[in-house]
Amino acid sequence: MTEPNGGPAVWQGGTVWLTGLPSAGKTTLALGLAERLRADGHRVQVLDGDELRAALSAELGFSKEDRDTNVRRVGYVAGLLAAHGVTVLAPVIAPYAVSRAAVRDLHAARGVPYLEVHVATSVETCADRDVKGLYAKQAAGDLRGLTGVDDPYEAPVDPDLRLATEELTVEESIQRLRALLTERGLS
Amino acid sequence: MTEPNGGPAVWQGGTVWLTGLPSAGKTTLALGLAERLRADGHRVQVLDGDELRAALSAELGFSKEDRDTNVRRVGYVAGLLAAHGVTVLAPVIAPYAVSRAAVRDLHAARGVPYLEVHVATSVETCADRDVKGLYAKQAAGDLRGLTGVDDPYEAPVDPDLRLATEELTVEESIQRLRALLTERGLS
Numbered sequence: 421m422t423e424p425n426g427g428p429a430v431w432q433g434g435t436v437w438l439t440g441l442p443s444a445g446k447t448t449l450a451l452g453l454a455e456r457l458r459a460d461g462h463r464v465q466v467l468d469g470d471e472l473r474a475a476l477s478a479e480l481g482f483s484k485e486d487r488d489t490n491v492r493r494v495g496y497v498a499g500l501l502a503a504h505g506v507t508v509l510a511p512v513i514a515p516y517a518v519s520r521a522a523v524r525d526l527h528a529a530r531g532v533p534y535l536e537v538h539v540a541t542s543v544e545t546c547a548d549r550d551v552k553g554l555y556a557k558q559a560a561g562d563l564r565g566l567t568g569v570d571d572p573y574e575a576p577v578d579p580d581l582r583l584a585t586e587e588l589t590v591e592e593s594i595q596r597l598r599a600l601l602t603e604r605g606l607s
Numbered sequence: 608m609t610e611p612n613g614g615p616a617v618w619q620g621g622t623v624w625l626t627g628l629p630s631a632g633k634t635t636l637a638l639g640l641a642e643r644l645r646a647d648g649h650r651v652q653v654l655d656g657d658e659l660r661a662a663l664s665a666e667l668g669f670s671k672e673d674r675d676t677n678v679r680r681v682g683y684v685a686g687l688l689a690a691h692g693v694t695v696l697a698p699v700i701a702p703y704a705v706s707r708a709a710v711r712d713l714h715a716a717r718g719v720p721y722l723e724v725h726v727a728t729s730v731e732t733c734a735d736r737d738v739k740g741l742y743a744k745q746a747a748g749d750l751r752g753l754t755g756v757d758d759p760y761e762a763p764v765d766p767d768l769r770l771a772t773e774e775l776t777v778e779e780s781i782q783r784l785r786a787l788l789t790e791r792g793l794s
Contacts, residue, residue, distance in 0.1 A: 463691050463692070465687065465691065475679075475680065475683045476663055476680050476683065478676075479666065479676075489665075489666075492662075493662065493663055496662045496663065497684055497687065500652065500684065500688060501687060501688060501691065504650050504652065504688065504691060504692075504693050505650070505691075506691050
């Protein structure tokens with residue numbers, strides 16, 4: 421989508437939300453995708469779940485209500501950025517369908533594309549990876565409310581893309597993400 | 608700063624924070640400036656104080672700590688947008704110097720320009736205008752903690768620009784804002 425006169429490419433902004441369990445691979449895919457998109461001249465912002473929580477929701481906990489509020493805040497920021505031509509990648513658990521629907525609605529109200537991607541990694545695989553040691557803590561009784569274990573995860577019923585990561589390499593998953601963006605006019 | 612080949616203009620993003628008392632004229636100036644900048648091809652985002660509070664800080668009140676948290680959140684969002692080439696206008700009271708300094712530091716850490724503008728309207732004039740009826744409510748005893756009346760306002764000691772709005776027309780104030788942006792390479 422480079423300008424015919426050779427000027428800088430102007431891309432349509434949009435939000436790609438990567439929802440899934442802790443250690444599902446959301447951040448790995450977001451960072452890999454971000455790198456490719458930047459190389460093609462996209463403005464890209466990865467909204468890291470932990471950083472956003474610290475910046476916008478430090479006082480919130482992990483009740484359903486607080487998780488919902490946090491997801492809506494991330495969604496609000498994503499929508500603002502996407503409306504200015506940024507490709508926003510949000511690797512954020514977002515366990516509740518109602519929260520994700522609210523973020524989708526917010527984007528629709530702004531006229532900004534929103535794509536929901538389910539990073540569908542089984543809880544067994546996630547617990548094996550355990551990037552942040554959360555599954556081990558939960559098993560040891562040092563943590564309660566771990567999404568997918570003793571806290572709900574409502575898997576998307578009809579996501580824009582579902583990545584069965586246990587059957588795909590990271591590279592293949594990123595290729596599918598790029599294909600989705602191209603299909604929707606975002607890449 | 609239009610591209611030599613006639614492609615779309617690419618502007619340096621940055622944040623212009625308009626601090627001042629309620630009814631000082633912050634939003635009027637931000638909206639007026641936004642209109643001019645958009646006409647010149649800038650991507651502009653006005654971060655309205657009330658909207659941002661609802662979106663990011665609904666649970667916060669108006670204590671010093673809560674006001675500080677809210678201002679830092681708005682600053683975080685402003686920094687994200689400005690880093691992607693957006694000219695962000697934040698007509699937000701931001702009564703405490705320490706909060707404004709934190710926002711300035713956050714922008715410096717991102718390498719993004721930050722300009723502090725003091726919309727210096729006297730409390731008497733603000734109370735006369737009373738756009739939202741807050742001064743009347745406070746006088747009637749129905750509201751406590753009104754900035755500049757019974758809650759602190761720490762006027763900037765060394766702002767990038769101070770607008771003595773009672774001696775200037777709105778048009779003149781906007782011209783001074785534009786001159787500041789041009790001087791700093793933002794317009």
